[in-house]
Each structure stands twice: as C-alpha cells, then as structure tokens.
Amino acid sequence: MGGIHGVTTEDIMDWALEIAGQDTMPIDSGIHVRGDNIRRVLFGIDVAAPELQLGKDIGVDLVIAHHPPDALVNFPKIFERHVDLMVGAGIPEDRARGAIEPMTERWQDRFHSANYDHVVSVARLLNLPYMNIHNPLDELGRQRMAAAVAGIKASQPLQDVIAALNTLDEIKNAPIEPQVAVGSFDSPAGRVMVVHGAGTNGGYEIAREYFDHGIGTVVYIHLATDARLKLHNEARGNVIVVGHLPGDLVGIEPFAALMRRRGLDVIGFSGIA
Numbered sequence: 001m002g003g004i005h006g007v008t009t010e011d012i013m014d015w016a017l018e019i020a021g022q023d024t025m026p027i028d029s030g031i032h033v034r035g036d037n038i039r040r041v042l043f044g045i046d047v048a049a050p051e052l053q054l055g056k057d058i059g060v061d062l063v064i065a066h067h068p069p070d071a072l073v074n075f076p077k078i079f080e081r082h083v084d085l086m087v088g089a090g091i092p093e094d095r096a097r098g099a100i101e102p103m104t105e106r107w108q109d110r111f112h113s114a115n116y117d118h119v120v121s122v123a124r125l126l127n128l129p130y131m132n133i134h135n136p137l138d139e140l141g142r143q144r145m146a147a148a149v150a151g152i153k154a155s156q157p158l159q160d161v162i163a164a165l166n167t168l169d170e171i172k173n174a175p176i177e178p179q180v181a182v183g184s185f186d187s188p189a190g191r192v193m194v195v196h197g198a199g200t201n202g203g204y205e206i207a208r209e210y211f212d213h214g215i216g217t218v219v220y221i222h223l224a225t226d227a228r229l230k231l232h233n234e235a236r237g238n239v240i241v242v243g244h245l246p247g248d249l250v251g252i253e254p255f256a257a258l259m260r261r262r263g264l265d266v267i268g269f270s271g272i273a
C-alpha cells in the first residue's frame with residue numbers, strides 16, 4: 001500500500017483475497033476500470049449505470065460492487081466452487097458435477113442474452129474506476145457462518161442453528177430473520193452444511209445431493225420458491241435460508257471495516273453500512 005500510485009484498485013483486490021485467504025482472483029470478480037490514488041470509495045451490493053453516475057456526482061475515486069456485472073461472461077465457471085464444497089462434504093465428484101449442470105446451463109443461457117458491455121461501458125465513459133468483488137467476500141461469509149454453526153450437534157433442533165447464526169451481528173441486526181425454508185424449528189439438524197461462496201445458491205439439485213449424502217441441514221442465503229416447494233414436498237432434509245442481504249453482509253462488512261482501517265473513506269449504500 002502507498003507507493004507512488006497511492007492505493008490502487010489492484011491493492012484493494014489483493015486486500016479482498018487476503019481477508020478471504022485466497023491467492024488468485026476468482027472468475028466472478030474483476031477490475032473493470034482500474035485506478036490509482038484511491039481515497040474515497042462508494043461500495044454497494046448492486047451497482048448499475050445510475051449508481052456509477054451517483055459515484056461521479058458525489059466525487060468518489062472508485063465504485064465497488066459486490067454482485068458481478070454481465071461483463072463477467074465466464075461467471076458460471078464459479079460453480080466449480082460448489083463441486084469443491086460437495087466433494088469436501090463427501091459427495092462423489094461425478095455426482096457433484098451432475099448437480100451443478102442444470103444451474104450452469106441456466107446461467108449460460110442468461111449470459112448469452114445479456115448486454116455484457118452496458119454497465120462497464122458507462123464506467124469507461126465516465127472515466128470512473130469500477131470493480132466488483134464477489135467470491136472473496138462470499139467465501140469470507142461462508143467461513144464466518146460455518147464457524148458460527150460448527151458446534152451444533154446432530155440432535156440439536158433447527159432453532160439452535162438459527163440462534164448460532166444470530167451470533168453474527170449482520171444476521172442478528174437485519175430487518176429479515178433467518179427462515180426455516182424446509183423443515184420445522186424443532187426438527188433435529190443432523191449434519192449442518194453452510195452452502196455459500198460458490199456463485200449463487202445450489203437450488204434444488206445441490207440441496208438434494210447433500211441430503212442423499214448424509215447432510216441433514218443445508219444453510220443457503222436465498223432459495224427460489226419452486227425449489228423450496230420441491231424440497232419441502234420431498235422432505236429429505238432441512239433448509240435454513242439466512243436472507244440474501246444479511247448473508248452477503250457477513251462477508252462484506254468485515255471488508256468495509258478493513259478498507260476503513262487502511263485509510264479509505266468508504267461510503268456504503270445498496271445494503272452496506
């Protein structure tokens with residue numbers, strides 16, 4: 001940090017990798033317009049073209065988004081992290097690869113229809129440094145949530161898993177509460193797996209794969225209604241849904257604090273304090 005260019009966008013990406021314990025930038029994160037001498041930062045979960053103009057209007061040196069812009073057309077490759085998590089939990093690799101196939105196809109379809117140039121072209125024309133940091137912060141959030149529930153025994157009910165998640169301020173202080181999406185508060189948890197930090201939630205297929213391989217409760221940060229109903233009807237295991245913003249903030253807020261400790265003036269918005 002420091003040097004003749006002050007704090008750079010590359011330094012900030014390195015700090016994110018450092019806090020997550022990663023050594024290379026994941027495919028769902030990127031520096032879209034680089035910059036030097038960064039002092040004031042606008043940091044939000046969702047950034048589109050109007051939010052870049054907002055950053056310009058209030059005179060920041062950099063806008064950081066959490067969610068990736070459509071410019072990151074290789075985004076579906078981040079689902080490999082789901083394979084790593086599943087294999088780590090004892091699921092055979094061929095089963096894990098099969099489970100990510102439907103979501104990989106869905107997201108590939110989405111990127112084929114997306115305007116991958118739109119948001120980044122606005123940042124370029126505004127001449128405004130712009131980056132997004134996704135997986136490193138979700139990985140940090142996964143580690144913190146996994147640590148929070150690590151002491152839960154298989155016989156403990158889901159309400160104890162929720163109480164453990166509520167030891168994290170970002171979850172405790174949120175206006176939405178963790179939800180028992182599948183199961184009930186007094187269902188025994190069994191083995192608990194926090195499934196986060198892999199691009200997006202695992203939907204029906206990945207939860208199903210965990211349930212078939214000894215996991216009793218999957219913790220997601222969000223889950224679509226059709227997948228939730230399907231898992232509810234099959235009743236093979238439990239799902240706790242933390243809530244999208246609180247779940248993301250578990251990894252984001254410690255990083256905002258780190259940037260502030262390192263001297264940046266960080267203005268939070270779009271979910272970030």
Ligand SMILES: [Fe+2]
Binds near residue numbers: 066134137
């Ligand atoms: Fe996230």
Ligand SMILES: [Fe+2]
Binds near residue numbers: 067244248
């Ligand atoms: Fe998110």
